[in-house]
Amino acid sequence: MRVVIAEDNVLLSSGLELLLRSKGLEVVAVATDARSFLAAVDAHHPDVTIVDVRLPPSFRDEGIRAALQARRDHPGLPVLVLSQYVEVVYAATLLAAPNGIGYLLKDRVSRVDEFVDALNRVASGGTALDPEVVARLLTHRSDPVAALTRREREILALMAEGHDNTTIASRLVITDNAVHKHIGNIFSKLGLAPTDSGHRRVLAVLAYLNTQS
Amino acid sequence: MGQRWVRTRRATVYLFTTLGTAVMTVLVLPLLWHPALAAPWARWHRDRAARLRGQPVRSHPILWRWSLRWLPAQVAIGLPAGVLAVLCVGNLLTAVVVIPAWWMFPAGEPPHLFSEVAVTSWGTALVVGLAQLASMAAVAYWVLPLLAALHARVTLAALAPSAAEKLTERVAVLTRTRTGVLEAHGAELRRIERDLHDGTQARLVAIAMRLAVARQALPDGAGAVADLLREAHEGTEEAMTELREVIRTMYPPILADHGLAGALRMVAGRGGIPATVDLGDLGPVPAAVEAVAYFAVTEALTNVAKHSHASGATVAVRRTGDLLSIEVRDDGIGGADERRGTGLTGINRRVQALDGTLTVASPIGGPTEILVELPCG
Numbered sequence: 001m002r003v004v005i006a007e008d009n010v011l012l013s014s015g016l017e018l019l020l021r022s023k024g025l026e027v028v029a030v031a032t033d034a035r036s037f038l039a040a041v042d043a044h045h046p047d048v049t050i051v052d053v054r055l056p057p058s059f060r061d062e063g064i065r066a067a068l069q070a071r072r073d074h075p076g077l078p079v080l081v082l083s084q085y086v087e088v089v090y091a092a093t094l095l096a097a098p099n100g101i102g103y104l105l106k107d108r109v110s111r112v113d114e115f116v117d118a119l120n121r122v123a124s125g126g127t128a129l130d131p132e133v134v135a136r137l138l139t140h141r142s143d144p145v146a147a148l149t150r151r152e153r154e155i156l157a158l159m160a161e162g163h164d165n166t167t168i169a170s171r172l173v174i175t176d177n178a179v180h181k182h183i184g185n186i187f188s189k190l191g192l193a194p195t196d197s198g199h200r201r202v203l204a205v206l207a208y209l210n211t212q213s
Numbered sequence: 214m215g216q217r218w219v220r221t222r223r224a225t226v227y228l229f230t231t232l233g234t235a236v237m238t239v240l241v242l243p244l245l246w247h248p249a250l251a252a253p254w255a256r257w258h259r260d261r262a263a264r265l266r267g268q269p270v271r272s273h274p275i276l277w278r279w280s281l282r283w284l285p286a287q288v289a290i291g292l293p294a295g296v297l298a299v300l301c302v303g304n305l306l307t308a309v310v311v312i313p314a315w316w317m318f319p320a321g322e323p324p325h326l327f328s329e330v331a332v333t334s335w336g337t338a339l340v341v342g343l344a345q346l347a348s349m350a351a352v353a354y355w356v357l358p359l360l361a362a363l364h365a366r367v368t369l370a371a372l373a374p375s376a377a378e379k380l381t382e383r384v385a386v387l388t389r390t391r392t393g394v395l396e397a398h399g400a401e402l403r404r405i406e407r408d409l410h411d412g413t414q415a416r417l418v419a420i421a422m423r424l425a426v427a428r429q430a431l432p433d434g435a436g437a438v439a440d441l442l443r444e445a446h447e448g449t450e451e452a453m454t455e456l457r458e459v460i461r462t463m464y465p466p467i468l469a470d471h472g473l474a475g476a477l478r479m480v481a482g483r484g485g486i487p488a489t490v491d492l493g494d495l496g497p498v499p500a501a502v503e504a505v506a507y508f509a510v511t512e513a514l515t516n517v518a519k520h521s522h523a524s525g526a527t528v529a530v531r532r533t534g535d536l537l538s539i540e541v542r543d544d545g546i547g548g549a550d551e552r553r554g555t556g557l558t559g560i561n562r563r564v565q566a567l568d569g570t571l572t573v574a575s576p577i578g579g580p581t582e583i584l585v586e587l588p589c590g
Contacts, residue, residue, distance in 0.1 A: 009415045015422035022426050059411070060470040084414050085457055085466045089479040106414075107453045110421035110446065112429055 001123060004046040005030045006037035006066060007082075008056055012106070016050065019109065023116050032056070034066035041070050041077065048100075048123035053083040053090065064090055071097065078122045082106050091133045102128030102162075118162070127162035134160040147189055155182045221354050224361035225298055227265050231364055232295020234258070235288050245284060248277040255283055259372040262365035273382075275372060283371035290367055294360040301357065305349040312342035391568075392590040399500030406464045414456055421449040464504050473503045473530075480511055481528055486518045486543070488526040495532045502587050505567055506530070506539055509560045509585045513541040516556045521545025521581055535590040540582065547579035560585065 003025055007013040017027045028044045031037035033056045041049060049070065055062035067079040078100035083090070091103045102122040108130065109115050118128035134157050148156065151172075158168045169179045238245065238254075245251045252275045263270045304327075311324045315332040318324050323331040326341045374382060424446040431439055460466065467476045474492050481488040498506070510528055517526045523545030531538050549557065550573075560583075561571045569587035 009411070009419075011419035012415055012422075015419045015426075019422050019426050022429055054410075054470075059407075084410055084418070085461060087467050087479070089467075105457075106418045107421070107450060107457075109418065110425040110450065112425045 001047045001120075002026050002028045002044065003119075004028060004037065004040045004044055004049045006032075006034070006040075006049070006051040006055060006063060008032045008052065008054075012052070016109065019112060019115075023112065025116070025119075034062045034069075037066050038070055038073065041074060045074075048078040048080065048119055050080050050082060050119070053081060061090065064093060067094065076100060076125070078102075078125065080104065080119055080122045080128065082109065086130050086133045086136075088133055088136055091129060095127070095129075098127055100125045100127075103133065104128060104130045105132060121162055129161050131157065131161055148186060152182050152186050152189070155179060156186055159183070159186075217354065220358050223265065224358040225302060225353060227261070227361045227365070228295050228298035228357060229302075230261070231287075231291040231361075232299060235291030235295055238284060238288055238291075242284070245280065251275075251277060251280045255280065255372055258283075258287065258368050262368040262372075265361060265365045266369065268369070271373070273374065276374075276378070279372055283368065286367050286371050287364075290360075290364050294364055297352075297360065298357055301349050301352045304345060305353065308342050308346040308349065312338050312346070315342075388590075395499040395501055395567075395590070399503075402464045402500045402504070403469060406460055406466065406469055409456060409460055410466065414453065414460070417449055417453045417456065421446060421453065424449060462508075464500060465507055468500070468503050468507055473498055473506060476507055477510055477528065477530060480507070480514065486514065486521075486523055486526050488514060488517075488528055491527065491529040493531040495530065495537070496589075498532075498537060498589055502537060502567060502589050505563045505569070505587060506537060506585070508563055509539055509571075509583075510541060512556045512560050513583050516549065517541070517543045517545065517581070520549065521547075521579070523579075523581075532589070535588055537587045537589050539585040539587070542582045543580055545579050545581060546577075547575045547581050548577045549573060549575035549581050549583075557583075 003020055005013055005016055005027060007016065007030065013030045013032075017030065020027055028046060029040035031040045037049075037051065037055075040046075049067075051063045051067045051070075053061055053063040055066065063081060063083075067081055071077050071079060076099055079094075080102035081090070081094060082104055084106050086103070086105055094101050094103050100122050102118055104115070104118060108118070121128050154172060155168055158171060163171070165176055165179045165183070169176045172179070245254060255275045259275070260270045307324070308326060311326060311332055315324055315335075315338045323333050325331055326337075326345045330337065330341050332338045332341065424442060428439070428442050428446060431442065465476070467479065470476075471479065474495055477492065478490050481490040510530075514526060514528070517523050521543045523543035526541060526543040529540040529542075531540075557571070557573060564571045564585055564587065567587055569585060572584040572586075573581070574584075575581040
């Protein structure tokens, strides 16, 4: 898999390269600002891109804007946005078009297997949302979520992060069938129709969390 | 003994000068209504009085309105005291001259002592003369220093700020320095946030990544080394989490990215409750105030989402002079209690730290209104 990275901090970009190479991924370009990132995407047509939120010159949310621009230029381009802090608003902005998008804390990178897993999910058109974003979204709407059992809430959180039923089952050490049943309960308690697609489920969760019933 | 006489001499000189300035004060009174003349005139008197009293000379400015109490006091005490000093010294000198030289005066006009006693013989000259000398010396020795001290004390008191004026002045100074402190503090907050974010945090992430790669590269069964690496890796991750939390509560990164207005617009769009944001022209807001304002709005909206059963909320932020007011209002069930809700307690603590106020109106049945007012300067 070919990766383009937009990261201005050399320590971090070299660390990312090291880490991705150790997992057999190919880093074809490392851009240090938004403009060179867009140029690198044009030149290399990568399978997935990794973008830092804060990029020169102002170190605000250039990364988010660069990611959105790249996806306008190349519809469906998978982008995994990395940040040293998570803002729910940025997540909402990115998820406006949810195919192949990810938003993770940089901390997650050092959990190599999970990170590569998330990267793969994004590359194949899925979603990867940081657990902290999910947790914050969940605390924002406590009443109906309170109606869920603890297990159902765990499953909802994992769903919101973008995991499929099999992964959720193995994480919680339960059967696929049990997960399926729990999800059915969650959707019926939240009044949502169940679907199979990972990112649609995230959307359903987000849509529910963001709008008042 | 010698010191007492020095005091007497200084008091006498002081009172003579006082007589002169008191007379002058009466003569040029109309001119002294002008602050440009009144202030130096008063200052000169204050410094002179302070020197007599052996006190440090103060430098705080003299207010024009103090003249209203100082000028009458200067004349009312200075004139009689000065006249008494002149009379005393005059009579003393008379006695000194008359005692040895009474016989030199023309026979028809003998000198007088105590104003009335005509001196015509050595007997009267010595007895009455020495009596006058002693009594005048006694007055000069004991009474004149007291009068001078009285005048000096009254002058200093009339030309010193009252407790209320001192307080007003102090508040003005504190307000001025506080603005400076807030601005400096804000610049520091931004700098520290950036340093932690771009420096420390980035380094921690880089270390964690390398530790992760090292752990992966380590063959199975590496035992103690694997354990140490795992501990180092997990410790680094904890440090990252803690540092992120420190930065978030100190100066939320979204403020650095978008400013207060931008951050508030974004925060209103993300909660569980639809919130409309109404922002006036906020002008420059110190970073510390921004952080508290942002914290107050996010906490208030979280409270709304959690407890109010509201269908909507409005956030209004206004700047009036140096005051930033933040109002969060919902259409929920009310009953929010500042003493119970930890959210409100947290807001109150941070608001008070900046000299601001929190007002909560939340009758049972609603609606809830939270008003935070923060001074920006």
